[in-house]
Amino acid sequence: MQFEHLPATQILIPLIGAVFILASRKNIVIWATVSLLTLLTFINSILLYKQVSASGIISYAMGGWEPPIGIEYRIDSVNSILIVLVSFMALLVALYARKSIEVEIVAEKRPVFYAMYLLCLTGLLGILATGDAFNAFVFLEISSLSTYVMIAMGKDKRSLIASYQYLIMGTIGATFYVIGIGLIFIMTGSLNLNDISEQINNVSTIRPILASLAFITVGISLKLALFPLHSWLPNAYTYAPSVATAFLASTATKVAVYLLIRYFFDVYGYNIVFEDYWLSMLLIILSIAAMIGASLVAIFQNNIKKMFAYSSIAQMGYITLGVAIANHSGLVGSLVHIINHALIKGTIFMAIGCFVMKLNSTTIEDFAGIGKKMPLTMTAFTIASLSLIGIPGTVGFISKWYIITGAIEKGWWWLVISIALSSLLALVYVGRIIEIAWFQEPKIKENTIRLSHEMIGVTLIASITTLYFGLNTELTVDLAKIAADSLLSGISK
Template sequence: MTEHLPAIQVMIPIVGSLLIMLIRNNTLNWLIGVLSCLSVVFCSITLYSKVAISGAISYAMGGWEPPVGIEYRIDELNALFIVMISLASCIIILYAKNSLNNEIRANKISVFYSMYLLCLAGLIGILSTGDAFNAFVFLEISSLATYIMISIGQDKRALVAAYQYLIMGTIGATLYVIGVGLIFVITGSLNLVDIASRINDIELMRPLYASLAFITVGIALKIALFPLHAWLPNAYAYSPSVGTAFLASTATKVAIYLLLKYLYLVFGYNIIYSNPLFMIVIIALSLAAMFGASIIAIFQSNIKKLFAYSSVAQIGYITLGLGIANYNGLIGSTVHIINHSIIKAAIFLAIGCVVYKTKETSIKKLAGLGRTMPLIATCLTISSISLIGVPGTVGFISKWYLVLGAIEQGWWLVVISLAISSLLALIYVGRVIELIWFHEPEKNIIVIKEKLPKEMVIITIILTLATIYFGIDIRLTADLAKVAVENVLLAGDIL
């Protein structure tokens, strides 16, 4: 039974999503969602412990042996991310019930749950598959589900946001397929391990560079790497709060993993460093994201958009770690994927609580939140502070590794940029915190008088505590990331 876990953990959410579409009873659907997510968490943790003991697992889908058949390959790195994604989705769906009832029309709720699970299945598929084309199919499954989740948002601008994301996302996926097609023509294989073993014998470099460029740009559109981030702020701002929290903590992270995989496991150091321009571009774009998006975030008047731009900036930190490309830099990236996922889930769920009471996402409505909703205001403050990277919070851990990596490379300019962009984060977060604690509440700000549902408050608090806990105890985040980087990304390479 356990040898089929890699397939089962993708199948469970797909089956759950179909069941939800058939049953269409909101409470029952929520239960199906929670059960599917819980069983995926169980599967992924079992799988991680298996991988941690015996090393990478190769699973032949449908009994067709790789490289002919589709291979699912679970190693320490993607097993870690699968655990992270499934935990995040489980926590967010536990929170979702009342928030969705409040935010979207009753007849759309089952569609939302269904798409939520389908998106989860797609994301886990991208993480676990070892086949280039299969990754594209899962990328599209998760993206299509995402477009629908965004368009369900109550604001009518959600439709335009979903449309824009559809156009950009499809262009990104198509560019990715072009890249995969070129690799297929050059190497004659679609199995990533197989490609990696053949790619170093290729003498014709130009098509190889072309495919690297196509794949990088295609995935960068999905990552929302600056300046390809245009779809992200509107998509985050107008989708239901639960959807925003889910997307912010999982979807972009999975795309980053895909990029990481292509750069370090498929193409490998020899090729990505044979042309120094490539890494310079990645680093320049990361720095542009850290500065540009942070500066734009300062001027936002919509709280969700503010944190959406901050997401773009934080993605810059993660890709910066890919560009630094030494032991500490890669750990920084891996840890920041996990940490940023926790932080953004906490922030957007706290905002979800505010939206539940006030029905508004305008930043002015946050004024005096410290008095009207002290508990949620504290959660929002703490999780925002960890976004800056204050010592004792998760943000500090990842930035610490990034700074160490940059110092090792001797890139002092990057170190200084990291510090300055943290100051920019301080400005936009400071603006929110100032409004929350040092302003008089507007009259009639609370639209809904009844108390916040307990589970929404509890889950927000748990996630906020997690941003502090993982900032002190790094055994579950940084230490596991170290194992992953040592065993997977740096295996067989000399750095």
């Protein structure tokens, strides 16, 4: 079976859906439509993945304009997996969303929230699918603008401040990215990523290219919340509605990492980026600072959402560390960790959404004894938390294993120590919640809102997925190995 237009429909389904769902006011109708649309997107992504694995790279000329003049959608072994991942998380969170949104968002804003959710998905999928530098910027802004709106819809009025701060930071990041593309465009006259990668070695002077590398790295690092540029993330995740947090934590930063990987390994090429070690070293130092610093901050948080927001920064540190190590094992570790962390954080924030709905509180002390009242959700939460630490047998272990292998292959033994230290810190903050939730007596009375079955069901499914990929590692690791092979194929050039 061959569908020619799969790369376009991948983006168009949520984009067009976002407009149409505004026509309805009934929460259940909108929710069913959004679930159906994300299901279609997911099926589309699976078909797309099958097509890529069967027949290799798909180059799709948007609107019939041939690349490099027209916009090219280029699906290969790297982004096809991530498209499946983002579509899958979008499907899970959409199924989960109904009751949570009914409780957290006032009736007249719900259709807009769902529309923003679909637009954000459109933007993220667009960044993944496109092979055009400027098109990626437009999709980056589509996803960012809809994210700001989703965050601002949080119950707490501080969500407005969080959204505003993210808007300022995010726009600076996106503008840095455009400056970088502008410099490349001036030097090469092309915006097609594939075309740029061929012309970038023929430019008359290398300095503007290095400047563009700096701008693009900083711009994307803002979006992926690399350590000193992470200040927008904790508040955004804390005050956003639970559904938005679950979706953003599992997809948005991962897509930004993809863009960084794409620029480092495909556009600029290994030789320019990692030739002299200092960009690599800089990334490693910042990653370690994120892994240890953010984990330390997480230990002292009283707000559970903020704790796991800081934990997200720490986990992004692992991913960028794997990228900075820049050998095969390191990249495999990074790619696997992108998948794993999406599943883990998705599960954790969906479970937190359930708890918060029942307890009406995000303070950790109030979670005492929640394990006895909500055993299923807490089990899902515990499984995901153990993966976060990286206990052998869970998904978190595999990605860390590959990153450590990559570090050892490079002879950087001290990295192993910092990874182990960061995992220990994760054990401290996760352990604290598990201890409070399972072994302490309840302190506050939960409210009478009944959780819907699909909320608990989806959270459990997500946690079972993390378990499955922890025990059956071949699927994710093999995919990541193929992707890493294709990314590193340019080294010998």
